[in-house]
Amino acid sequence: MIFLRHPFRVVFWGGVFWGASVGWGAPPAPVLSPGDNFEKHCIDCHGANGKSQTRLGRKSGAKDLTNAESMGKLSDAEIFKTIKFGRKNSKGEEKMEPFAGAMADAEIDALVGWVRGLMK
């Protein structure tokens, strides 16, 4: 019996260390739904309905995201870039902050599709 105990211990501790090294115990960063991300990051300027009629939206000149004509001119890639890297005006002043650090690419991707759904 004694010869069984050693290999068993190796498997047990090996499992514990493997678990620790792949990050068990550390909760993964929460991935929010596009609707939640919009509420968290975007409605201050663009408003819950995307029309950008908030105080900050008017002040910054944020676009009406429900306007099919102007939004229709933008590709998904352009919208993705705007969200990820932000927008500056021609004077180089920041109009919309970059969200690269706030959301994973997959979340931004999902948000692009969600924003398209605001169009009338």
Ligand code: HEC
């Ligand atoms: C600080 C205010 C502010 C916040 C917060 C903000 N935006 Fe904007 N957004 C703007 C302004 C201002 C513009 C217009 C910029 C321009 O015309 O150059 C804009 C433009 C856009 C456009 C049009 C893009 C284009 O290329 O013309 C989209 C799409 C957009 N925002 C989506 C979002 C989303 C999604 C979020 C949340 C992740 C967000 N915005 C957060 C201010 C903001």
